[in-house]
Amino acid sequence: xxxxxxxxxxxxxxxxxxxxxxxxxxxxxxxxxxxxxxxxxxxxxxxxxxxxxxxxxxxxxxxxxxxxxxxxxxxxxxxxxxxxxxxxxxxx
Numbered sequence: 001x002x003x004x005x006x007x008x009x010x011x012x013x014x015x016x017x018x019x020x021x022x023x024x025x026x027x028x029x030x031x032x033x034x035x036x037x038x039x040x041x042x043x044x045x046x047x048x049x050x051x052x053x054x055x056x057x058x059x060x061x062x063x064x065x066x067x068x069x070x071x072x073x074x075x076x077x078x079x080x081x082x083x084x085x086x087x088x089x090x091x092x
Contacts, residue, residue: 032080039073042066 043066050062 030080032076036073036076036080039069039076043070043073 046062046066046069050059050066053059053062
């Protein structure tokens with residue numbers, strides 16, 4: 001948390017270690033993967049449900065809304081694989 005405060009005070013984050021400290025949380029190893037799967041399942045549920053609707057306007061709306069959880073799911077997948085690729089980190 002202190003790294004984040006210093007970065008916000010300086011208004012620039014240029015140190016690679018500072019970026020890793022901000023991105024890394026002390027959660028369980030597969031927490032990001034679980035979140036990613038939850039968001040992606042929500043995405044495909046909304047997207048699939050939109051095809052059962054007759055109104056094109058509502059269908060387009062649901063497909064547009066499903067972009068947000070898709071983006072979050074892909075981001076959490078990136079965090080999961082980025083964090084697990086560094087073998088020097090210790091899970092607590």
